[in-house]
Amino acid sequence: MAGEAGLEIRDLSVRYGPVRALREVGLTVPRGAVVAVLGANGAGKTTLLRAVSGTLRFHRGGVASGSVFFGGSPLPASPAAVVARGVIQVPEGRRVFGRMTVAENLRAGALGVRDRAAAAGARERVLTLFPVLAERAHQRAGLLSGGEQQMLSIGRALMGCPSMLLLDEPTLGLAPMMAARIAATIGEINAQGTSVLLVEQNAATALALASHAYVLEVGEVALSGPAAELAASDEVRRRYLGVGTPETDRPVGIGSGRTLPRWTA
Amino acid sequence: MTTFVELLVNGVSVGAVYALIALGFVVIFKATEVVNFTHASLLLAGGYLIARLHPVVGFWAAVSAGVAGAAVVGALVEFLVIRRGRVGSHGVLAIVTIGVDILLTTELTRQIGTDVLAMGDPWRDQVVRLGPVTIAETRLVALGVAAALIVAFLLAFKFTGWGVAMRATAEDAETAALMGVRLGRVSLSAWAVAGGLAAVAALFLCVFPTPGLDRSTAAAAMKAFPAAILGGLDSTTGALAGGLIVGVTETMMSGYQGQLAFLGRGIGDAAPYLVMIAILLFRPAGLFGTKEPARV
Numbered sequence: 001m002a003g004e005a006g007l008e009i010r011d012l013s014v015r016y017g018p019v020r021a022l023r024e025v026g027l028t029v030p031r032g033a034v035v036a037v038l039g040a041n042g043a044g045k046t047t048l049l050r051a052v053s054g055t056l057r058f059h060r061g062g063v064a065s066g067s068v069f070f071g072g073s074p075l076p077a078s079p080a081a082v083v084a085r086g087v088i089q090v091p092e093g094r095r096v097f098g099r100m101t102v103a104e105n106l107r108a109g110a111l112g113v114r115d116r117a118a119a120a121g122a123r124e125r126v127l128t129l130f131p132v133l134a135e136r137a138h139q140r141a142g143l144l145s146g147g148e149q150q151m152l153s154i155g156r157a158l159m160g161c162p163s164m165l166l167l168d169e170p171t172l173g174l175a176p177m178m179a180a181r182i183a184a185t186i187g188e189i190n191a192q193g194t195s196v197l198l199v200e201q202n203a204a205t206a207l208a209l210a211s212h213a214y215v216l217e218v219g220e221v222a223l224s225g226p227a228a229e230l231a232a233s234d235e236v237r238r239r240y241l242g243v244g245t246p247e248t249d250r251p252v253g254i255g256s257g258r259t260l261p262r263w264t265a
Numbered sequence: 266m267t268t269f270v271e272l273l274v275n276g277v278s279v280g281a282v283y284a285l286i287a288l289g290f291v292v293i294f295k296a297t298e299v300v301n302f303t304h305a306s307l308l309l310a311g312g313y314l315i316a317r318l319h320p321v322v323g324f325w326a327a328v329s330a331g332v333a334g335a336a337v338v339g340a341l342v343e344f345l346v347i348r349r350g351r352v353g354s355h356g357v358l359a360i361v362t363i364g365v366d367i368l369l370t371t372e373l374t375r376q377i378g379t380d381v382l383a384m385g386d387p388w389r390d391q392v393v394r395l396g397p398v399t400i401a402e403t404r405l406v407a408l409g410v411a412a413a414l415i416v417a418f419l420l421a422f423k424f425t426g427w428g429v430a431m432r433a434t435a436e437d438a439e440t441a442a443l444m445g446v447r448l449g450r451v452s453l454s455a456w457a458v459a460g461g462l463a464a465v466a467a468l469f470l471c472v473f474p475t476p477g478l479d480r481s482t483a484a485a486a487m488k489a490f491p492a493a494i495l496g497g498l499d500s501t502t503g504a505l506a507g508g509l510i511v512g513v514t515e516t517m518m519s520g521y522q523g524q525l526a527f528l529g530r531g532i533g534d535a536a537p538y539l540v541m542i543a544i545l546l547f548r549p550a551g552l553f554g555t556k557e558p559a560r561v
Contacts, residue, residue: 053443055439080445080446083444088444091439095437097437099432100433104429104432108430109444111426111445112444112445113445156444157443157444160445
């Protein structure tokens with residue numbers, strides 16, 4: 001069942017000191033696919049991406065057990081080595097280098113690429129996807145709007161010529177129009193051949209883009225399946241798509257029995 | 266007026282040398298967030314190598330060896346101590362660098378003993394006369410070399426891949442790592458560059474009119490600390506400005522000591538710290554520093 005040598009996460013458990021953040025999570029992203037991970041705040045979505053990109057140690061975390069495979073072989077735990085394998089993460093909250101110009105940010109994204117021709121090609125591609133970045137090339141990144149910063153953040157990651165992109169909440173905090181645009185661009189990037197692991201709270205956007213989806217709850221996979229099936233399932237609709245009968249939308253009252261047990265975000 | 270011009274040129278020259286030291290200090294802070302108290306002993310190591318080697322291999326080769334040697338010592342401190350130090354806070358690492366500094370300085374002063382080592386430079390005590398103004402050749406060379414190195418450094422910082430990696434790391438280390446930047450290499454190169462710059466500074470701190478390298482040279486190097494701090498610990502521009510301010514103030518205060526007799530003797534040595542305190546009272550982050558240098 002494991003997809004054509006894409007990303008495979010097997011029984012992954014992650015701890016931050018005494019706190020367990022993920023418990024035996026399994027997930028597969030076949031080559032060329034878009035796979036979404038949904039879940040509330042604190043469900044472990046970002047932790048999952050950190051475990052793949054090797055940045056858990058920046059948060060005093062570590063992999064307790066399990067493994068991450070990419071292209072059929074284990075992914076190393078050092079971020080630079082992960083980037084060299086073509087797996088690049090776009091961090092949550094954009095995290096552009098605000099004191100550097102847009103052009104310098106893109107250059108920073110290509111630091112892991114040795115091949116100059118490949119870097120030039122990547123630059124071409126990024127500026128075609130996001131023409132606004134060419135217009136603002138010499139502006140400080142900190143002065144861009146939120147949407148432009150998100151474009152820069154994705155563009156910067158694409159400069160590293162990824163075969164797999166890890167996106168952490170790319171539409172968070174953006175105006176609906178801009179969010180739709182970013183989503184369309186993600187589809188375009190995927191159509192050009194880059195696999196995508198998309199972490200989102202905005203389930204509607206994510207399920208529209210993805211072929212498969214996983215729902216994380218308190219560090220465990222609660223649900224998984226084809227995106228269309230999940231989008232149609234009552235549980236996902238109620239919890240993550242904000243559609244449901246008025247009764248279930250009401251706060252849980254005393255003695256109301258089994259409803260939305262952990263929906264506390 | 267003549268005295269003033271002479272003092273100004275000497276002050277700017279000394280300031281440029283302080284700026285070299287402060288620049289290394291700032292580069293290390295930016296790349297690793299460690300306040301590096303080992304800097305004075307890196308400088309002493311570089312100077313010591315030049316002084317010991319020049320009779321054997323000649324002055325220019327000795328300078329190259331001194332620069333390379335200090336760079337290696339810096340890189341070793343990073344590799345053996347800073348990188349291994351799995352301690353929580355950068356404050357603790359700063360204290361560790363004090364320990365390393367004491368070790369290195371103790372050994373080097375033992376080697377130097379009570380000697381005053383000449384640097385074997387070709388400029389000796391020659392002076393250049395421009396009308397009534399007399400300036401030591403060493404001061405002019407120091408100014409020229411320091412300016413050239415600073416410009417080269419700033420250009421590299423702005424335009425090379427190394428510079429981009431360095432600035433990206435300084436701004437957001439985790440995100441830089443996500444771009445494939447090897448943080449270990451960035452940190453190692455910062456320490457090496459700082460060591461090399463310190464060795465050049467050592468040379469110019471120990472040539473005429475200073476008698477030579479002796480055990481007090483490290484104390485002279487300490488004046489670059491107020492330079493870096495008053496400029497703002499995380500600003501290269503600040504290091505330059507701070508260096509110049511400290512150099513000029515110190516030289517002026519020493520030069521006009523006669524008129525400043527009511528302040529007591531040796532006010533020149535205290536001047537850098539007085540300026541630093543005065544500036545920090547009004548701008549706690551330094552002249553060019555980011556308001557809150559510590560990242561969250």
